[in-house]
Structures are given as C-alpha cells and as structure tokens.
Amino acid sequence: MLPRWREWWMVGLVASMASAAPAADGVFEVNQSCALVGCFPGDNPGFPVDIALPGSYRLTSNLDLRSINASAIRVTSSFPGAEIDLNGFALLGPGSCGDSGSGIACVGLLPGQSGVSISGNAQVHGGRISGFTNGVFNFNTAESRLADLEIYDSQTHVLVASSVTMERIKLSRASGSCMEFFGPAEIRNAHVADCGTHGILNLGAKTLRLSDSLIERFVASGVRAGDGSTIVRTTVQAGGSNGSAVDAAIGCGRGCLVQNCVVTGNGGNGIRTGVLAHVIENQLDQNGSTAIGALDGSTLSRNTVGAATFSGGLSTGISCTEGCGVFDNVIRNAGPALSLGGPSSVYGRNVISFHGGVASGTGTSAGDNFCDGTQC
Secondary structure (H helix, E strand, C coil), X not given: CXXXXXXXXXXXXXXXXXXXXXXXXXXXXXXHHHHCCCCCCCCCCCCCEEECCCEEEEECCCEECCCCCCCCEEECCCCCCEEEECCCCEEECCCEEEECCCCEEEECCCCCCEEEEECCCEEEEEEEEECCCEXXXXXXXXXXXXXXXXXXXXXXXXXXXXXXXXXXXXXXXXXXXXXXECCCEEEEEEEEXXXXXCCEEECCCCCEEEECCEEEEECCCCEECCCCCEEECCEEECCCCCCCCCCEEEEECCCCEEECCEEECXXXXXXXXXXXXXXXXXXXXXXXXXXEEECCCCEEECCEECCCEECCEECCCEEECCCCEEECCEEECCCCCEEECCCCCEEECCEEECCCCCEEECCEEEECCEECCEEC
C-alpha cells in the first residue's frame, strides 16, 4: 500500500498528463478545470490559458472569470497559428453594459482584461465572449480570423492592430467603439449594434471590405474606413446623433466604393467620401444632414435620396465639389436637391421633387433633369 502523500502525488501526475494530451482527434481541450492546473504543455496553472504552440484547441466548458482578474485565453503561437473553437461555449468576464439614456454605460470591466488576447496567428470561432474590457484584442502584426462569434458587454468588442477577417459576427453593447482596427479588414455578415461611439472605426486609414452587414444604434460614425475601401450591401440605421460635421453613417476615403447600401434614420450625415469615390445605387432616407457628400472627381449615380432635415435649416440631398459626375439619381428632398462646387461638376438625368432648389453652386447641367415633372 502506497503512503497517502504518494497516492496524491500519483493522482496529480495522472491528471496533469491527461490535461496535456490532445483528444483522440488531435485537438487540445480547454475547460475551467484544466485551466486551474494547466491544460497542455506551455500553459501555466491559472488564467489566462496560454496557447504558445500552433494547433487546434477546443473548449469543453465555459471559462468563467467573473471573479478572476485575468484574460481568459492568451495566444502567442507563431505561423501557421492556432485554431480556437469555442464549441458553443462562452468566455465570461465580470462586466455588464446597458443603455444609459445618452449612450452605453458599463460597470465591472477590469482594465487590460480580454476574452482572447492575441500576439501571434489565430483563428477564433463558434461561441460567445462577454464582460471583458476587450472581447478580442490583437496587438501583433499577424492576421486574425474571427467567425461565428457573439461578443457583447465590452468597452471595445474587437480591437485589432493588424489585418483581420471576420464573418458572421454579432457585436452589441460597447461603451466605446464596437470595433477598431489599424490594418486592413474584411468583414462579411456582421451585425453591429448599440455602440457608445463608432460602429466600425478604421484608425489606420487602411482598406476595409465590408459586405452584407447591419450597423445600427451608434453615437458617432456607423462605418469610418480608409482609402480604397469597399462598402456594399450594408444597412446603416438609427445612429449618428452627435451632430458632428465629420461623422457620418458611412464615411470612407479616396477612391472608395459605396454601393447597394441602405442608410436611414441617422441623426447626422448619410454618406461622406473623399476624392474619386463611387457612390452608386444606394437608398438614403430621413438622415439628419446631407444625404450624400463627396469630394473632387467622384461619381454619384443611381441613388435614391429621401427627405432630410436637421435643427437649424434644411439639408442638401447630394453635394459634391469639383469635377464630379451626378447622374440618374432620384431626389426627393425639402432642402436643395444638389449642391455642386464648380462648373467642372456636371449633373444630368436626375429626377427631383419636393425640393428647395435644383442646384446651388455653379455645376453644369447636361440636361434631362426633371423637377416636379418639368424639365429643369
């Protein structure tokens, strides 16, 4: 018979060996119990669970940190990186957020605490993250891939210093921006809602590819993207109430494309772009300031622009500066229908009604514009 201390030592040894072994399919398992002793080689006891080696990892329980001041998972693995399957489980932090009446307010968030902290290559998918200062925080130059995640009750849900690809993501209730990134991003099928400042904010003026998404209930910009960005088949609604002349439901830089988007019910500008942009086949209605505003050399075509008013006067339907082409739009706007910055901007084949003037500025008519049924 073994002495009692040796029995306990053997039990601990067997447990640690079991926790270090991958499942039969070669996937390392992560759960609340193994996190306390170390789930696999390179993972020290306690939180965060450290993933230092490339491979596949899968949660088999929630990770509950509501009474623990630490991040849940920390990824430092190098190329080809780690794949982390949350497997329908949740990473739970101590914070909670709600509508304060003037934005989103959070309580209980701990500084520096993240659901997933990434300084290597990682893919994260298939679960929920809530109650952390940052839901997913990538502060490295490596690419992140995020899919099939619901992240809520954070200061910033996704904060990425490098490139990121996201699809089928739901973000809600952030006291700051719901998403901030410094590198190029591709986002598909996202639902972003209840953001204390911006919905999606590009801090590095990099390219954004956004498609098939819904952005709603934000305070500043719904989407703010850099040069060459593409924003298509996306609805941005019920936000932008801070009255800023810079912020807009959709804002993008030089040479960007905004196409087939619905922009409605926002308190500020609808769409604002830099030079040489293409704003095509969008629907805008009931926004608080200029529906579409673009800079030199932009093409604004086949858009439908509804009524827009704001405190202090009537706003413009479509505005552009020099060298713009404004064609084939339908504009029903109580303020000026068009505002063009010089004779090099040309407009034609527009249908205008219920307007406060056809055009202000010195744009050149190419003809075939109709105002309340009469050529103008």
